[in-house]
Amino acid sequence: MPSHTEENYLKTIYKLAEAEPGQDVSTNRIAAALTTRAASVTDMLRRLAEKELLRYEKYRGVQLTPEGRRLALLTVRKHRLWEVFLVQQLGFNWDEVHEVAEELEHVQSPLLMQRLDEFLDFPTFDPHGDPIPAEDGAVRRPTHRLLADLEVGDRGTLAAVKDTSAPFPQYLDKVGLALGVQLKVLDKVSFDNSLELRVNRERTVLISAEVGRNLFVT
Amino acid sequence: MPSHTEENYLKTIYKLAEAEPGQDVSTNRIAAALTTRAASVTDMLRRLAEKELLRYEKYRGVQLTPEGRRLALLTVRKHRLWEVFLVQQLGFNWDEVHEVAEELEHVQSPLLMQRLDEFLDFPTFDPHGDPIPAEDGAVRRPTHRLLADLEVGDRGTLAAVKDTSAPFPQYLDKVGLALGVQLKVLDKVSFDNSLELRVNRERTVLISAEVGRNLFVT
DNA sequence: AAAAAATGCCCAGCCACACCGAGGAAAATT
DNA sequence: AATTTTCCTCGGTGTGGCTGGGCATTTTTT
Ligand SMILES: [Mn+2]
Ligand SMILES: [Mn+2]
Ligand SMILES: [Mn+2]
Ligand SMILES: [Mn+2]
Numbered sequence: 001m002p003s004h005t006e007e008n009y010l011k012t013i014y015k016l017a018e019a020e021p022g023q024d025v026s027t028n029r030i031a032a033a034l035t036t037r038a039a040s041v042t043d044m045l046r047r048l049a050e051k052e053l054l055r056y057e058k059y060r061g062v063q064l065t066p067e068g069r070r071l072a073l074l075t076v077r078k079h080r081l082w083e084v085f086l087v088q089q090l091g092f093n094w095d096e097v098h099e100v101a102e103e104l105e106h107v108q109s110p111l112l113m114q115r116l117d118e119f120l121d122f123p124t125f126d127p128h129g130d131p132i133p134a135e136d137g138a139v140r141r142p143t144h145r146l147l148a149d150l151e152v153g154d155r156g157t158l159a160a161v162k163d164t165s166a167p168f169p170q171y172l173d174k175v176g177l178a179l180g181v182q183l184k185v186l187d188k189v190s191f192d193n194s195l196e197l198r199v200n201r202e203r204t205v206l207i208s209a210e211v212g213r214n215l216f217v218t
Numbered sequence: 219m220p221s222h223t224e225e226n227y228l229k230t231i232y233k234l235a236e237a238e239p240g241q242d243v244s245t246n247r248i249a250a251a252l253t254t255r256a257a258s259v260t261d262m263l264r265r266l267a268e269k270e271l272l273r274y275e276k277y278r279g280v281q282l283t284p285e286g287r288r289l290a291l292l293t294v295r296k297h298r299l300w301e302v303f304l305v306q307q308l309g310f311n312w313d314e315v316h317e318v319a320e321e322l323e324h325v326q327s328p329l330l331m332q333r334l335d336e337f338l339d340f341p342t343f344d345p346h347g348d349p350i351p352a353e354d355g356a357v358r359r360p361t362h363r364l365l366a367d368l369e370v371g372d373r374g375t376l377a378a379v380k381d382t383s384a385p386f387p388q389y390l391d392k393v394g395l396a397l398g399v400q401l402k403v404l405d406k407v408s409f410d411n412s413l414e415l416r417v418n419r420e421r422t423v424l425i426s427a428e429v430g431r432n433l434f435v436t
Numbered sequence: 437a438a439a440a441a442a443t444g445c446c447c448a449g450c451c452a453c454a455c456c457g458a459g460g461a462a463a464a465t466t
Numbered sequence: 467a468a469t470t471t472t473c474c475t476c477g478g479t480g481t482g483g484c485t486g487g488g489c490a491t492t493t494t495t496t
Binding site: 221223224256257258261262265276277405 | 484490
Binding site: 243244246256257260276277293 | 442443444445446449
């Protein structure tokens, strides 16, 4: 059984590797992501390599083994299934669930997750629009595009959010954006790439390029 | 935040104190309940006393402080609420839930437990018939009587089980007993106090005095 | 009251986990 | 080749939890 901390490391490494498939996952990036020091990371990497959960060539970054990848995906799966439960069943807001899921994801019980999955009717995306890995580790690559990449006249449905730290979802609420709304790009201001959007054919919203780079549409 | 182990100790001490209100909770009883050694218990008792979660007079046993009691009851509450969830919502058998609840009880989120409580419609007893402490720590004393204490001719409804370790509930299933069945004592064999019961006015079951001492009826 | 038995404390130590600063080695950049 | 950046190594800290063996205390027996 991996410890909570080990699972958190594996998950973080998986996500960093995923985010930029080319680059190798470096000690400092992991340290930054987990707000700890490089020395602590090196330490943990040695232990995880010892347990064969990753390959660690010094100065060369790190790569999950199949088993390490399996554990990382399992943790992500649990995290996201719990998030769905919290939002759909317990009425949490989508910006309140992360912390709690961060704890629930460490509960060890395959049967529990199987039953929860069934109870939720086998969801494939979490409340933030992120895909829920299947039990066998398969991840449905969402067909999302960055909102910032759309051209004037393009339409789409808001499907996922990149930055899920609390302030951002709150900002979205405030400007009247939520997952599932229909969007059409009315204008793209050339000098700063900010976007003028029609929302649900009703309202108009202006967002910065920065925001556009944190939203996905289908 | 108390650690998992600390919470388990507090819970165990609370239950031992509850079980026999007169006697003091001794080091060895705690050690036995947690399958660890007396020396380890002494160690933990010192630490819990340090944190003011219990009073510890050496050679004199141990007593929870109000704060320690609060934490113990909170843990019991969480444990039992999760058990209700597992059985009622996820379709677990009542003899499968204990292990998982033993982990879930350590998740720290008052909001979560509040929402879960509401979601379950404020249950007051868990699937084993044990009372769920209220948020303020109030415990409804169940009006149960020991099945073994009934007289010939008495009737009741099976309401709770004392020994919830796996084999016992499985035995109950096998002989056709479950929480909620109607019972009538047909006969009480005087030489070994075994009981002949009518179940739901249909079947007849013979149980030992030992079993009778592990079942509660209302 | 004394002796014997049971109980429980104390000590010293062990191990796992997680973290860190400082300094020097390696790699990337110029 | 020199400089800057990255990151590994080393030694060390603190916490949490567990243990065996010896001794102290309490309880029971006589
Ligand atoms: Mn976590
Ligand atoms: Mn999420
Ligand atoms: Mn527990
Ligand atoms: Mn129970």
